[in-house]
Amino acid sequence: MIAIRIDRFGGPETMTVSDVSIPEPQAGEVLVRNMAVGVNPVDFKIRNGQYPEVKADKLPLTLGREVAGLIEAVGEGVERFQVGNRVFAMIGADGGYAQYSRVPSAHLAIIPSSIDWRHAAAIPLAAHTAWQALMEHGHLERGQKVLIHGGTGGVGHFAVQFARAKGAQVYATASAGSLAFLNELGVDRAIDYKQERFEDICRDFDLVIDLIGGETQARSWQVLGEGGRLVSTLEMPDAHHPQAQGKTGTRFTARPDGHQLREIAEYVNSGQVKVVIDQTLELREAAHALNFIETEHVRGKVVLRVPQRDSEQKAG
Numbered sequence: 654m655i656a657i658r659i660d661r662f663g664g665p666e667t668m669t670v671s672d673v674s675i676p677e678p679q680a681g682e683v684l685v686r687n688m689a690v691g692v693n694p695v696d697f698k699i700r701n702g703q704y705p706e707v708k709a710d711k712l713p714l715t716l717g718r719e720v721a722g723l724i725e726a727v728g729e730g731v732e733r734f735q736v737g738n739r740v741f742a743m744i745g746a747d748g749g750y751a752q753y754s755r756v757p758s759a760h761l762a763i764i765p766s767s768i769d770w771r772h773a774a775a776i777p778l779a780a781h782t783a784w785q786a787l788m789e790h791g792h793l794e795r796g797q798k799v800l801i802h803g804g805t806g807g808v809g810h811f812a813v814q815f816a817r818a819k820g821a822q823v824y825a826t827a828s829a830g831s832l833a834f835l836n837e838l839g840v841d842r843a844i845d846y847k848q849e850r851f852e853d854i855c856r857d858f859d860l861v862i863d864l865i866g867g868e869t870q871a872r873s874w875q876v877l878g879e880g881g882r883l884v885s886t887l888e889m890p891d892a893h894h895p896q897a898q899g900k901t902g903t904r905f906t907a908r909p910d911g912h913q914l915r916e917i918a919e920y921v922n923s924g925q926v927k928v929v930i931d932q933t934l935e936l937r938e939a940a941h942a943l944n945f946i947e948t949e950h951v952r953g954k955v956v957l958r959v960p961q962r963d964s965e966q967k968a969g
């Protein structure tokens with residue numbers, strides 16, 4: 654099968670379209686024939702050697718961490734899924750950009766029939782991250798005020814919509830060209846992070862979701878009220894910051910969870926949450942896709958279509 658592999662860390666030149674064997678599902682796993690796969694910043698961080706959990710001893714590996722496709726085979730002990738099911742999942746740090754992926758069945762959910770392959774592939778990693786940030790680490794409640802930094806990206810566009818669906822008051826930051834997009838997603842206030850200071854606009858907030866880190870994170874303590882929470886996907890917030898008193902900060906890593914993915918899929922299926930795809934490229938264009946999300950202003954997600962015959966890929 655075709656897979657996009659790296660055998661050393663570095664830039665786009667390290668990514669090769671390789672011919673490798675189709676993996677065998679182990680006990681508790683299924684083999685998925687991928688139809689589309691999602692693209693996330695973690696993919697270029699792994700490729701660049703900037704992701705702490707993937708060191709050189711894990712190489713070579715296949716990039717890509719979310720997949721949507723048909724179950725081709727099931728391993729021993731898998732009872733909830735059958736060959737032919739339409740499924741999607743967030744997967745570990747090896748194996749997504751490929752025609753077939755091995756996936757633990759506990760990470761999988763059935764794709765509702767209203768969601769096509771591309772939109773399904775755009776959901777798992779980004780939506781799990783948004784959900785876990787808001788609900789598990791942020792303990793968001795109806796009526797609370799939340800500020801989401803980076804509200805237009807893969808994680809941010811889900812976070813804005815989940816927070817709205819929960820009944821929270823949602824403020825989010827973006828660059829000027831993406832403010833209209835934030836308004837379409839339903840924010841109460843779109844903040845242009847280059848022209849406005851979010852700390853002049855937000856007061857006594859219950860929660861900040863930090864998808865940016867650095868100075869943006871440090872300045873975020875002051876928008877929180879007593880007992881407020883700062884939740885980051887990037888860096889552990891500094892609990893000794895002068896404005897951190899009476900507030901809590903955490904950094905987390907998203908985890909796959911099939912039951913949670915089923916719940917997330919219902920929000921999409923019911924139309925409460927929209928999956929926004931900025932670009933769809935072919936699997937062999939994965940290096941270009943990573944370059945795009947690393948350097949451009951992405952709105953929502955980028956996905957890769959997976960060829961169903963080797964000849965399609967080689968001819969391309």
Ligand SMILES: NC(=O)c1ccc[n+]([C@@H]2O[C@H](COP(=O)([O-])OP(=O)(O)OC[C@H]3O[C@@H](n4cnc5c(N)ncnc54)[C@H](OP(=O)(O)O)[C@@H]3O)[C@@H](O)[C@H]2O)c1
Pocket residue numbers: 693694695698778779782802803804805806807808809826827828829831846864865869885886887905906907908946949950951952953
């Ligand atoms: N810990 C975890 O498990 C986990 C999971 C998923 C993601 N992450 C990390 O979380 C971050 C966000 O992920 P993503 O998939 O949403 O990335 P993404 O799709 O690339 O989106 C990032 C967004 O940030 C915005 N942005 C850039 N600088 C900003 C600033 N100073 N203030 C406000 N917004 C700014 C950009 O919007 P504009 O174009 O409008 O500037 C862009 O839309 C990434 O660093 C990713 O690696 C971590």
